[in-house]
Amino acid sequence: MALQWGIIAPGGIVEEVSPFVFYDGGVNAIRAVASRNLDKAKAFAEKFSTHGPVKAYGSYEELIADPDVQAVYLATPTIPRKILVEKCAAAGKHVLAEKPLCPTANEVEEMIQKIKGKGLQFLDATHFVHHPRTHAITQVLRDQSLLGHVTDVTSSFIANLPETPTQIRFMVDQEPLGALGDLGWYNLKLTFLAFDNLQPESVVALTTPASPTNPAIMSMTVVLKFPDLHVPNSKPIPRTARFVCGFNGSSLVQSVVVQGTKAAVEWSDFVHPWSYVARRKNTRVLDTKTYPLEYKICKRAGHVNAQVVTVENADAAGVDYLFRRFKRAVDEGGSAPDITSMLQADVLVHRTIDACIESRELGGVPVDFKGKSGARM
């Protein structure tokens, strides 16, 4: 039977996600929707009632109390997230939560412990790590005969999201982590995927604020230093990562290079497959060539191999895989190793975000992983 979802805070993301996730109601079905604006909830409920009635609520608490709702997709801004997850936990609801999870890592850990402690499923709504493309590239990253050991990750995630009066991404009282939490989140999830949840030693974050009057993080460049790699018959091998995330691009950039000790891998669409981007509504993409998963394996002086790996539904939306994975977790119960690893990554991401915010408070100096100044890089 389909998992019965309640959606809290329908907005841009929910509008984008829902047609991919709830298209037939067979695996995941919308049962209820809650907005503080009841009219908005009603309009959304009507729009997505093709496969069965959708209840509309004018308060989040009413939806959480609905006994027909099994799982909550929590799409609010960051600030109210922790309280709402804890209310869901108390009501016995599984939760899929948008990212960033909370302003600080301590809040994230406390929140995850509360809901996991009730035997409920909890997952962040990062879609790309669930996409079969990402599973395919992860196999490449883990292939020591091909890549050796990962030593460096460089990634960019830049979008065109200008500041407007209604753009919540620039409101520090609702989204205090700005571009770091919204976009840098993906860079960090990718980095920890490549480094298999290795904990960094030190962190530097260099910030461009939205404007002289708005300190919201518009873009940020982050450099991470990891512990050296020790392999037999070799000097210690430094391990590093760096990324840029920003709302201030004129176009989408989502490229990555992972260096290993034997080869490097690069691809240019680590978050959204270009082929998915190309068929989304209202994009201005004219180049609709399909790129199932095109990556380059490089050795020594140049590109040895440009590989195109075809995976099933390579241009599908990652959110569909995310919700299906969540449904399976609910069906199976317990703690699956892949989800446990993702939640460990979430905590690492948030500890790194804490350190970035501390580095930023100090004017862009290196800090250790606990956020203490005095680190050198």
Next chain:
Amino acid sequence: MALQWGIIAPGGIVEEVSPFVFYDGGVNAIRAVASRNLDKAKAFAEKFSTHGPVKAYGSYEELIADPDVQAVYLATPTIPRKILVEKCAAAGKHVLAEKPLCPTANEVEEMIQKIKGKGLQFLDATHFVHHPRTHAITQVLRDQSLLGHVTDVTSSFIANLPETPTQIRFMVDQEPLGALGDLGWYNLKLTFLAFDNLQPESVVALTTPASPTNPAIMSMTVVLKFPDLHVPNSKPIPRTARFVCGFNGSSLVQSVVVQGTKAAVEWSDFVHPWSYVARRKNTRVLDTKTYPLEYKICKRAGHVNAQVVTVENADAAGVDYLFRRFKRAVDEGGSAPDITSMLQADVLVHRTIDACIESRELGGVPVDFKGKSGARM
């Protein structure tokens, strides 16, 4: 008549460059070569004497004193460069000098003033800025109807140059600037080309040293903050750049994304055309597809246009264009605007390198463009 060259310090770079530059002796001809090891000079002279006799000297000063030598190609390590340029100037020789020019910007300015003050030609041996591909991409970068104003440059220049007992790049007493001077030089030349020699406000440099016992710069991540752009009817627009340079890649990476206010441009071979890399001897490149100049113009959500621009001899070596440009400068005399601009960029590059070294000395904190701590980023 061909320009008569004397080559000082034949080594790896000279061996690589010479077949492209002196292939017929018609425009640029080798007249003499000097090495502190006379046997090495003799072997080189014999190898390149196809188009006329090449004199071999066992001291640099003898070559500089040779009245038949019109121009000197100075391929020594960085440390002796300034003294040798000044000796060339005193002897009335034009000089093409390998990069980085000197350890500090003050030395560079003094050196350039000395030789230009004699009415002689002087140029750094950065080849890619002379390549017709780079001229074509520069037209794109300057096209305000297409790109708007440049706001951000992200570039990577990573090579596979491991530390060995004879690898001079890791010897701080001869190449004190390590990967920053050797590879970051290209990132910086590109950045100042895109920003039309705009002076940065502040700089951060994060360093990975060669090993616990060798402080040589193996790789460095640099972030630059430029003055905001002011355009009518808009908030101030931040301008930034960042790059990574490193000897510690398993393969060559030389990619760049330039964001403008209207669109972004990305290409993946800003230093050496992939097609040139592919046909160089001893590379392990299996993919020999020709990429004359493939760049992507991106707007909003994705790649609007992948453009392949065909320029004459697109896969030619940049050094050939460099030496031809130098020959023309000698023939024409005076100060050509393009060369003046390149030398201004050289000083900016070296001032930025000074600031990077200062940031590094301080453990990786932001410094202002004069290298003073207390800058915030």
